[in-house]
Amino acid sequence: MSRRLSVCVATLLCGAALAAPAPWWLWESVTSGNKVCAQTPLGPGWRKLLGPYRDARCEKPFRTR
Template sequence: MPARLAIALLLITCSALAMAAPAHYWLWQGKDKTFCAQTSPGKGWTRIAGPYVRSDCSN
């Protein structure tokens, strides 16, 4: 019986960890343009606004 309880608790814990929210989008600024992305486009980009839900950085 204790083994079943341990397995049940493990499954409940794993299923709770699996529920994730979508990642937010951020407005990034480079030297001459801005870009909307979930992660940094690379070196030299600065996050200037956000978080946004839509991929076009609008609310």
């Protein structure tokens, strides 16, 4: 039982080690034109304008390998 538990824990840790941070996107308000940098959609009334970026200021482009 302890071997099975250690295999499960090792599998979870390996998956977490390979995870990458979520990219940032520049979002624009449909109604006012305001722009915001965020990782997740802001809801209805916002559209994805540019991206992805590596930083929270939406200045450094995200490059895939």
